[in-house]
Each structure stands twice: as C-alpha cells, then as structure tokens.
C-alpha cells in the first residue's frame with residue numbers, strides 16, 4: 001500500500017464505504033497498492049488477460065500494462081523463484097498461485113530461499129513479496145483444488161502467513177501484506193470469494209499480524225480463520241438460539257500467531273474449540289491447543305477440542321461435506337466441551 | 341524470415357550475438373509457422389483429405405484399419421460432447437473437453453501395444469479409450485465420486501494427473517524400470533512408455549527434469565506433447581521462444597512435430613517412436629500440433645482471451661472430417677458404415693447418461709479407506725470417532 005491513506009480524497013476507491021465481495025475487495029486492494037507504489041508487480045498464470053481464474057486480478061493488466069501484470073510461464077517454481085530475484089532488485093512482487101494444490105512445485109523456493117534469505121544475509125536482503133493462495137474446499141472441485149496447506153508454511157521460520165475471512169480484511173490485509181518487508185503467504189478463502197460485506201476504505205485497519213474478536217460470548221470460545229470464520233459465526237448464532245453464548249476469534253495471522261486475545265477469551269470462558277478445514281495432525285490447530293493449555297491451564301474447564309478436516313487426502317467432492325467442519329460438528333464439539 | 345534455428349543458435353559465422361533475441365513476431369511465427377505447423381510438420385493426410393507422402397514417415401493402412409480409427413475418433417468425440425452436456429446439466433462438477441484433439445490421442449493411443457505403459461495428464465479421454473477404458477470410468481472423477489475408477493495396472497494407463505508436469509518424471513521412472521527389467525531390445529516382449537502433457541506443461545521443471553532423466557538413462561519413453569496452442573488463457577509464446585519439438589535437441593534426443601489433427605501421421609510417428617524406444621533408441625519427443633477447440637474446461641470462458649477467427653481457421657482442419665473425405669474418396673466406406681458409427685456413438689452417449697445419473701455417492705467412510713497400504717491405528721481411531729458421530733447424527737441428535 002504504502003501506509004493506508006486515511007485521506008478520503010487520495011484514497012484509491014472513490015466512495016469511503018462500499019459493499020464488496022471478498023474477490024472484489026482483494027482486487028481493489030491490489031489496485032490501490034499498485035497505484036501507490038510503481039514497484040508493485042502482479043505475476044502468475046492467467047492473471048493478465050484473463051484476470052485470473054477467479055478474476056481477482058481482473059482489469060489490472062489493462063490498466064497497469066504487461067510489465068506490471070505478468071502472465072507467466074506455467075511454472076510455480078519459476079513464479080516464486082523469479083519473484084525472489086525481482087524483490088532483491090527492489091520490486092514488490094505479488095505472486096498468484098492458481099490453486100493451493102499447485103503451490104508445491106514452488107515449495108522448494110519458498111522454504112529454501114524465500115524463508116531464509118533475510119536470515120542468511122543477516123538482513124542485507126529483504127524479500128517484500130506476497131504469495132497469494134486461494135485455499136480450502138467446499139466448491140465441488142476435482143483433486144488439488146480444495147486443500148488447506150497453510151500449516152506447512154506456518155511451520156517454516158522466516159515466512160509470515162495470514163488468512164483473510166471477509167471483504168474489509170481482504171481489502172486491507174492484501175495492502176498491508178504488500179507493504180510488509182517480510183515475505184507473506186496470503187491465504188484467500190476461495191469459497192467465500194463471492195460473499196459480500198462492507199468495506200470502509202477510510203477506517204484505520206487493524207495491524208496485519210493481529211487476531212480479532214468478531215463476536216463476544218461467555219460460555220465457550222471458538223478460534224478459527226479463513227473460510228471457517230463464517231461457519232463459526234453461524235454456529236455461534238445458532239448456539240445463541242439454544243441459549244449458549246460463544247465468543248468467536250478470527251486469527252487472521254497464522255504466523256506469527258497473535259494469541260493474546262485468545263488467552264484473554266479462554267480465561268473468561270474456560271473452554272476452547274479450534275475450527276479449521278486443515279487436517280489436525282501437526283498443524284496450526286495443534287499449535288494453538290499446545291499454547292492455550294500452557295498459558296490458560298488453570299482457567300480451562302475442559303480440554304481444548306478441535307474440529308478439523310480429517311487426516312486423509314482431501315476426498316472426492318461428493319464427500320467433502322463430510323470432510324469439512326460444518327455448523328453441526330462445531331456445535332457438537334461445543335456440547336462436548338460444555339458437558340466435560 | 342530466417343528459421344528459428346538461425347536466430348536462436350547464432351554460430352561463429354552467424355549473425356552477431358546481439359541479434360539472438362527474436363522479436364515477438366518472430367517467436368510467434370516460429371512457434372506456429374503460420375499455416376500448417378511449418379516445414380518440419382509430418383503430415384500424411386491433408387485437411388482436404390488428400391493422402392500425401394513424407395520422406396521419413398509413411399504408413400500402410402488398410403481400409404478396415406482406417407475405418408477403425410475413424411470410428412474411434414467419432415466415438416470419443418461423442419463421449420466428450422456427452423460429458424460436456426452432463427456438466428451443463430449439473431450432473432458433473434467439471435469436464436475437460438478433448439474436442440479437436442481426437443487425432444492426436446487416437447493416433448498415439450492406437451500405436452501403443454498392450455504391454456506398453458501410458459501416463460496421461462487430464463485431457464486424454466481418447467487415449468483412455470484406446471487403453472480399453474470406458475468413458476463411464478472417467479466420469480466419477482468429474483462427478484466427484486472417486487479419483488478415476490479404472491485399474492491403472494490392468495489397463496497400463498496411469499491415473500489422470502492434474503498437477504501440471506508431475507507425471508512426466510513418474511513416466512521417466514517407469515520407463516527406466518522397463519529398461520532395468522531387460523524389456524528393451526529386439527525381443528517380442530519389449531516395452532515402451534508414452535507420456536502425455538500439454539504445451540503449457542513444457543515450462544514446468546518436472547518436464548525438463550523428465551527430459552534429462554530419460555535421456556541419461558536411455559529410457560524407452562515417448563514424450564507426447566499435445567500443443568493445442570493454449571494453456572488456459574496463455575498462448576504458446578508465453579512458454580517458449582522455440583517450437584517445442586526443437587527443445588528435444590538440447591537434451592540429446594530427437595524431436596518431431598506432427599500434424600496433430602492427422603490421425604495417420606500421429607499413428608505413424610507414434611508407432612515409429614515407440615518402436616525406436618522398444619529397441620533401445622529412446623527417448624523421443626513428439627509435438628502434436630493441434631488446437632483446443634473448446635474451452636479449457638467447463639469453468640473457462642475463452643471469449644475473454646482468444647479470437648473466434650482462430651477457431652474458425654482450425655475448424656477447417658478438423659481431424660475427423662478429413663478421414664471421412666478420404667474414406668469416401670477411396671470407396672472404403674459407405675453410408676451404412678457411417679450410419680453404424682453414428683448409431684454406436686449414440687448408444688455410447690446413452691450409456692454414459694444412464695451410468696452418470698445413477699452413479700451412487702460413495703459411503704462417507706471411503707474417505708478413510710486406502711490412505712495407507714499398511715495399518716494405521718491413529719487414522720482408524722479417527723474414522724471410528726467419525727462413524728460414531730455420523731451414526732448419532734443419523735439418529736437425529738448431534
């Protein structure tokens with residue numbers, strides 16, 4: 001972004017408050033960042049003329065040209081590896097990975113170079129690059145189009161990992177990620193791309209690497225991120241009808257984790273359910289469970305429970321409703337926690 | 341215009357090094373060689389249905405064999421259109437059309453012998469057909485009931501690979517195994533492998549590594565690249581300066597560009613290449629110069645990135661029509677034959693429809709089955725917990 005401009009007159013979007021989809025909010029955020037800094041580049045497969053398979057980069061090549069919006073060769077290692085070089089050269093590349101399942105040809109570059117160059121050069125090289133990754137399931141897709149690989153990246157020192165869940169965050173977080181001097185994996189909840197919400201382009205955004213309480217409650221805490229935020233909010237609304245008050249925390253940043261608000265919440269509610277689409281083994285949900293039991297041990301009335309995708313490959317889409325946490329599974333876990 | 345060879349490889353007496361970078365127009369002209377794929381294109385049957393000679397490749401084809409190839413192409417096209425329609429009706433989540441690539445796939449597929457192996461990407465429904473796989477067996481993957489239901493070992497046809505390029509290294513390894521097993525040489529039981537991928541895939545590291553490995557181990561592997569001119573919205577010039585078949589030379593094996601819409605040429609060149617590989621002269625790259633006549637997938641809207649003029653031009657080079665013209669001209673087929681093929685195609689489509697709409701959803705516990713070859717008590721416990729939850733839910737409580 002350049003620091004988010006608070007002056008509505010210089011703001012990239014004309015109206016201060018708009019109702020946007022998540023997809024359009026990211027598009028507007030990218031546009032604002034590109035307008036603010038000529039070194040910001042967008043690169044990836046089909047991002048130019050087509051505007052990306054989800055149209056997130058729609059219109060950007062037309063307005064900023066082929067030098068700033070690159071339809072790249074079909075190679076993720078190439079996209080990420082060359083973005084490293086461009087970043088060294090002073091650019092701020094925003095790479096699009098078409099679907100999360102296709103990030104792995106670029107995994108080597110991410111883990112070996114993107115994550116480590118700052119440390120290896122003791123800060124002489126900064127890599128202000130963003131890797132945008134549509135992730136998660138629920139869209140009835142074929143293999144490799146519905147996975148949640150974020151834990152691999154959160155597990156890797158040197159990378160920052162964030163996930164947006166709503167249009168306002170999408171608009172601001174993409175700009176903040178571009179503005180960050182660290183490499184950021186930016187996970188986008190693809191099944192929420194077309195959900196709408198209000199975006200205030202003048203309100204000061206929360207810091208990028210911070211979690212947020214989206215709903216306050218007293219009986220139990222739900223911690224989640226990305227596509228499961230909507231599911232968790234719906235579960236909290238349903239629980240309210242049954243007389244249960246659930247607090248919902250959107251992590252937003254997966255690495256570094258901002259667990260302060262979670263600890264604070266758990267100390268009040270005494271119960272925590274972590275909700276993710278990603279499988280549970282050795283994951284972000286494991287990390288949260290470990291830290292919360294360490295920090296909130298004496299406040300906990302029940303063990304930390306997790307509602308996650310199963311530890312299986314993502315199944316064929318006819319089974320994805322069984323694989324993905326839904327409102328019922330979340331409430332079932334809340335019941336178990338409350339009954340402990 | 342000088343040939344691409346000249347400007348990409350300036351020799352000591354050639355143009356100065358500063359002339360080495362081609363213009364965008366030169367690249368495109370070289371890649372497409374404007375009309376039929378360029379001087380090096382192997383063609384045996386023109387779009388107008390004229391039999392032509394090629395100095396290096398010929399084919400002695402009987403009337404019956406050509407009728408068979410025609411039938412194959414009509415049937416796989418009909419199956420493709422049916423699957424596309426099933427997607428439009430909401431019976432499939434997605435379909436990946438092969439329209440326009442029938443000759444490339446049937447020529448290659450019919451060149452394979454039963455003991456050969458094939459590694460497809462995700463568009464090779466025509467090759468699947470040649471490997472004895474019914475179109476119905478492909479539908480589950482696109483309906484979301486399975487990840488492809490054929491037996492890859494029995495059919496010697498690997499599962500579809502969606503991650504671009506992955507299968508090329510797998511194919512190289514398989515072909516290395518054929519070699520290590522002594523299945524390369526003069527014997528009647530010699531084998532080869534054919535690996536399918538697209539023009540876009542040629543940018544992936546896995547594909548380049550596959551070229552290197554197959555070459556270093558003299559693997560009996562035919563790389564069959566269907567250059568359908570597009571990788572979703574990106575034309576081939578986003579991937580390469582050089583016509584794709586010419587890349588082979590840099591890895592030390594032959595590369596041949598064949599008219600991918602000419603089933604005689606794809607069959608002749610594939611047969612030759614497979615036989616060379618079986619004899620120990622592999623690997624070989626074939627670039628089948630063809631065109632993706634439909635969208636990338638049913639989710640794609642090509643009007644956003646390509647002109648319909650191009651499509652109209654390629655319609656004139658239809659792979660099926662030229663065979664029909666030739667069959668008629670030779671008096672190798674009559675009305676009764678063409679009618680019977682149409683009737684077979686219709687039957688095939690009806691069978692697909694019935695099968696598709698009656699395909700049962702898999703049981704939920706399928707998620708947990710066959711994740712590992714060996715026992716995994718941790719996953720079993722997770723499955724049992726899930727099943728208990730599921731059972732409770734079915735009983736009306738959660």
Ligand SMILES: Cc1ncc(C[n+]2csc(CCOP(=O)(O)OP(=O)(O)O)c2C)c(N)n1
Pocket residue numbers: 045074076098102105463502503504505537538539540541542568570571572632636
């Ligand atoms: C590693 C990877 N990156 C991206 C994709 C998304 N994708 C699917 S098909 C495709 C284009 C492939 O083009 P090409 O190799 O020419 O094959 P075609 O689809 O034309 O047959 C892309 C980018 C993918 N499947 N795998």
Ligand SMILES: [Mg+2]
Pocket residue numbers: 538539540566567568569570571572
């Ligand atoms: Mg292609």
